[in-house]
Amino acid sequence: MAVSLPSAPPSVRPLSPLDDADLDSLLLIRHFENALLDLFAAGKLHGTVHTCLGQEYIPVALRPFLDEDFVLSNHRGHGHYLAQYEDPHGLLAEIMGREGGVCRGVGGSQHVYRERFLSTGVQGESLSVGCGLALHSKRRGLPHLVVAYIGDGTWGEGAVYEALNMAALWRLPLLVVVENNGIAQSTPTQVQMAGSVADRAAAFGIDHHRLESIDINEIRDVLADPIARVRNEHRPLVVEFATHRLGPHSKGDDTRPADVLEHARRHDWYRLYPQTRPEQFAARDARIRARVESVVQEVEARSPSVWEAGRV
Numbered sequence: 001m002a003v004s005l006p007s008a009p010p011s012v013r014p015l016s017p018l019d020d021a022d023l024d025s026l027l028l029i030r031h032f033e034n035a036l037l038d039l040f041a042a043g044k045l046h047g048t049v050h051t052c053l054g055q056e057y058i059p060v061a062l063r064p065f066l067d068e069d070f071v072l073s074n075h076r077g078h079g080h081y082l083a084q085y086e087d088p089h090g091l092l093a094e095i096m097g098r099e100g101g102v103c104r105g106v107g108g109s110q111h112v113y114r115e116r117f118l119s120t121g122v123q124g125e126s127l128s129v130g131c132g133l134a135l136h137s138k139r140r141g142l143p144h145l146v147v148a149y150i151g152d153g154t155w156g157e158g159a160v161y162e163a164l165n166m167a168a169l170w171r172l173p174l175l176v177v178v179e180n181n182g183i184a185q186s187t188p189t190q191v192q193m194a195g196s197v198a199d200r201a202a203a204f205g206i207d208h209h210r211l212e213s214i215d216i217n218e219i220r221d222v223l224a225d226p227i228a229r230v231r232n233e234h235r236p237l238v239v240e241f242a243t244h245r246l247g248p249h250s251k252g253d254d255t256r257p258a259d260v261l262e263h264a265r266r267h268d269w270y271r272l273y274p275q276t277r278p279e280q281f282a283a284r285d286a287r288i289r290a291r292v293e294s295v296v297q298e299v300e301a302r303s304p305s306v307w308e309a310g311r312v
């Protein structure tokens, strides 16, 4: 199947300067994901793993909006977790089945639970669960909103529409974040989705924003007011990011042609940001790369989790 390039690619303008904390968060996710692929290649990691390489800026951009809120993640959720909790040890131990995993090694890469964070490998499930949490929050008069991350391919799940209907009807504080990377596993979006995400949100009277930008500061400027309305006025919202998946769907399963991959690489923040602040980037990059290397060494040396060792 021929794959055409996304019709409206994100900006490749120079990125605006980031503070060290945001850059560190981006770099932590990037090096963590690369480390997972390396561990797989070395035969040290088993099961499935979906990296968010290229998409790291989305949860980092949203992070300041989501302090006490529920975050529902999906199969590609390591970045969602690491942006929320700076806990590479806990996540790596979870994925590797070592002591100290966030869920004692029971959940693995796709099913991570911590406080108000919950991920699932079942596409679409997060929206149904998210409606329940958002209804609870609204009924109790709590200030929490619920953010649910889904991919473009997940719009093929009926549960998404049931949830959108309820969210609109009951005016739930639900923020749906669509990471539209133009492909679902090996199926390009344009051969599986009729119409658009915008039209689908409009069918339920739900507000929709599509963001082409990969600039974290720009994204925050655009989304501050709409996200405040989700929280304060209980107006559900769909935010669609036109983004790029740099890596394979899982480990080695990338069927995309070279020009599509090159297009994705051209929009990679990791390639673009050094032009903005080369010295800041070089220093932070070396620091975080070393930090992830030491996390890998430490976690590898741990004993198997109780689950992995069959002790539960």
Ligand SMILES: Cc1ncc(C[n+]2csc(CCOP(=O)(O)OP(=O)(O)O)c2C)c(N)n1
Pocket: 075, 076, 121, 122, 123, 124, 150, 151, 152, 153, 154, 155, 179, 181, 183, 184, 185, 245, 249
């Ligand atoms: C209900 C369900 N059906 C099928 C799968 C298998 N599956 C895992 S990821 C995936 C593609 C998801 O595509 P998309 O939603 O666009 O997210 P992306 O992988 O691009 O981030 C599929 C079909 C699944 N996990 N759950």
